[in-house]
Amino acid sequence: MTVSLSEAMQVAGGVFEEEFSYEPEEFCYAGVMYPFSEKKPVKLRITNLGDRKVKIELEGEVTLSLPCDRCLREVAVSIPFQTEREVDFSVSEEERAADLDETNFINGYDLDVDAFVCEEILLGFPMKVLCQEDCKGICKVCGANLNEGECGCDRTELDPRMSVIRDIFNNFKEV
Ligand SMILES: [Zn+2]
Ligand SMILES: [Zn+2]
Structure with a gap:
């Protein structure tokens, strides 16, 4: 899903709000594919801050089916995310890349919503997965x-x- 940021930027104080469904069925982490067992709609809000600056807000929640570290049983792990970024289009793309990490999902004025969501899931990906605190393993x-x-x-x-x-x-x- 790609959204053009220039639309919101054309209107002073413009706000663009939409809900998306996140399409991918699986999430790739360290070369392994894990299926989503649930995905809530992703809320996106783009606000024109003026002076060629926009604020992008993203909110959603996915549930991944991950194997328990000890017994490999499938565990449903929820990863909620809520984030916002300010992007300044008055500076060059190179300068933005230098102090922000959004270059993965902003190309020109196009926002790649899936890539943005993907990055948030990656940030929330659990270091440890246990089916229960005292899992006895295999x-x-x-x-x-x-x-x-x-x-x-x-x-x-x-x-x-x-x-x-x-x-x-x-x-x-x-x-
Ligand atoms: Zn276990
Ligand atoms: Zn045995």
Whole structure:
């Protein structure tokens, strides 16, 4: 979705307001695609501040289906966003690029709404995803989800240095 900023700039004190649906079905993070389970309409407001300056306000919320870091179960994670940027068109594009990061989604006077939303989702993307605070994870031996019950495997962590001693001990026993 592309919106022309020049329209709002042609009217003194002009305000352009619209609601969009964010079209992408998936979000790409670190090379992995994650599906959206819900997307609220994106509210966009462009205000002409005069002197070739505009204020862009963006608001919305998406819900991503992300795997739990420990057990890989799908977790619905909401990412609300609300942001505003002021863009000064009286300076050159190079100068704007130097002190603002909106060059990814503003090309000339065209605002790429999807790219703007995408950047906000990226900023709100969780560092850690857990299905529950005390998720027990999966068994390292058989892969069972330990939240659903104990699988009975021996998961005693072996110290690698200890395993050397154990090997020596086993060899000794064989003699
Ligand atoms: Zn989990
Ligand atoms: Zn197991």
